[in-house]
Amino acid sequence: MAFKDFGEKRVEQRGPSQPRVPINGLVADACSPTAWSLPSPRSDRAVDLHIFLTSIQCPAYSTDADTYEWTTSTKQDAKFSAQNTWQDMRLSAPVQPVAETIWFKGAIPRNNFNMWIANLNRLPTRARLAGWGLQINKACCLCSAFEETRDHLLLSCAYSMEVWRLSIGRLNPPNSLFRTWAELLSWIRGTSVAAPSLLRKLAVQCIIYHLWKQRNNVLHNHTVLPPTTIFRIVDKEMRNTITARRERKHFINLMVKWMR
Template sequence: MPGLPLPQSLNQNIGCEYAYPGSTGQAFRQQLRTALSPDEKLTAEKDLALYCKPVELYNIIQRRAMKNPLFIQRCLLYNIHARRKKRIQITISLSGSTNTELQTHYVFPLYVLLARPTSNLSLEGHSPIYRFSRVCLLTSFSEHGNKDNSEATFIIPDVKSLSTSRACNHDIIFISCGQVGQSNGEDNCSGNHVEDSSLQMLEGKCSWGKIPTNLLASSLESCVNLSLGHIVELASKVTMRPSFLEPKFLEQDSCLTFCSHKVDAVGSYKLQLCMSAQEAGARDMSLSPYSSYSYNDVPPSSLSDIIRLVPSKFKRGRTVQEALVDGRWVRDIRGVLDAQVLTEYLQLWDVLETVSLAPGVSDQHLWTPSTSGQYSSRSAYQRFFIGSIAFELAHRIWKSWAPPKCKFFLWLASLNRCWTADRLARRGLEHPDCCVLCNQEEETIQQLLAGCVFSRQVWFQVLSACNLQHLCPSLGEDNFQVWWQRAEQNVPKQRRKGFNSVVCLVAWWLWKHRNYCVLDEGAADISIVVREISEDATNWRLAGAPRAEG
């Protein structure tokens, strides 16, 4: 692996140009100190340290790479192996079907901690002092809640490490703040309502139990499915004992201990746990910036910092083939490399390490969004809509033969954005008490277009003229979009455009007649609506609208 470029002065005296300032720099800083306030001195020192850290890191890597060219490559392999190192993900939940004797408010809230004892010595009546690293809060059984409040997830070392390292000293601790063993009138420190998951609120009576991780290791060691990447289901019981939680070490050291002298010894119970284990760690390898398998393509935005360090003459005149010969692209990088540039350098090296050009073969431009590899404006336009949500009525509305005002109204109606009585009421505006057309039901845009008695009579008379009276909205059908979709599917394909135009026309005039009754205080009249629809339908046909009649 080629090393990073060094300035000429750095080749002669490594570290002199980019290391921390020497005696001259220190004297100059001493002169500036007298003119700075204490806050300004502190800020200046922090800024200097922030600047010098990546520069010093760069110098260290340069020195070691010059003495041992394989140093950077070996460091890269260490990072890859670290990302591939297996871990075990433990998921813990409580099932209401296996804990039928326990009521929800007796068990929850239940805190689950991954902790280890700071020492094996403990006072009489006290548990060891535990130092915890992660806390999960369960507030319901797995059947009654989502994963956020019914499951606790921890990452522990693999089976081999559990039995050979200090990880075997870890325990999974359960702390229940419910009222098991107590009457409803007794006080409980945390109660059933937890406003903050901080353990600093848990001082007082509780029930607690633990599961040592070495017991999990013995159970998982014989599981073949775990090594194959499958999920292993485990069932375990934990005995919950009444105790008094002393959180005196919580604020400073994240430690806690339990005292059994301050509570009655009666009231122990067992919790039936549902546990699952799965190997984790290798599945996240593709997210690592050191993995060569995660870079099928390099977006230009990810190389912005390193490109700025390449002189313009090399950008304009250097071809890809010339840059790949003997790693010439590395020597084109000039200037001081910070931590971000070093990261991009390693990423780019991973990508180019497997690239080899065939002599005499011309380059080909492949457009990956197209299966043929050829660019097309259609495929480029479709890329703008990746991840977008399709509008189900878009084709029926915008492809129908109708004036734009009718299409725009139907688009608003499908989004429930028309100013009917229900929407006016939500905003505290004056609105009719019920539908002004039928005077029976609460007015909504869906009810107005499909569920209203008045509207169904209009639909029947209009569709009867097209021999489609069997498609009228039925009694109880109060969703206009669902009815339109069902009705269109029952229309012959050659008549669907004409049918959609009729739907646009009728819906438009139902809305206009409703506004006439509300704003002009007119009376609802079916004959007026049908006559207006008939006149507009004649004009639409003369203008080129398709026919819906058979």
């Protein structure tokens, strides 16, 4: 180990100069076979360095090259691991039960993120905005008939239900479409030959994203599209997603199941 790096921690940028060690000197240059070999300190910081050195054992004198290792709570390695360092630095929280339903290989990142926010009920629906004190109309942007909550906007709104009916009619949906978020998650976790769980996850996240996007288009751009147009957008995105991943094991037969 370079003494410059070692000393700078105690005496700032003048680490090697005050103990009079060469700029590229090693820790071995500052010790003898039996003890530390440093001149008398000339500053308070140099005194601090001497005091610190007396509190630790002098390195074994050796002509071998110095080595170092990165130590985290999980392992010791000669190479720096950003993953292990991050795991030590961050505050860990229990894995959420719904995590594997939302985060999976092959998903579209924007749809993943939007689904995660929706699952936490953090989308800024009109009902939530009104709850923050904003003086706004709480009616649903898509149907104008009920209060715009997450479950209504994305599931039970007449507009949304028509998009769901068109989009997942081929995936063995329940007899009555979803009324609550729990029912939606339960259906996603299910699987069948005609509608494997992966296809359900992709479809649901795609539909949720484009319903929320259409809601924002109505609110901010005053652009109203019929449910059939949203279905065509969802259908095109699903085909593109599956085609782009057709070489992956779990995506091989999804196109047939989506288009049947």
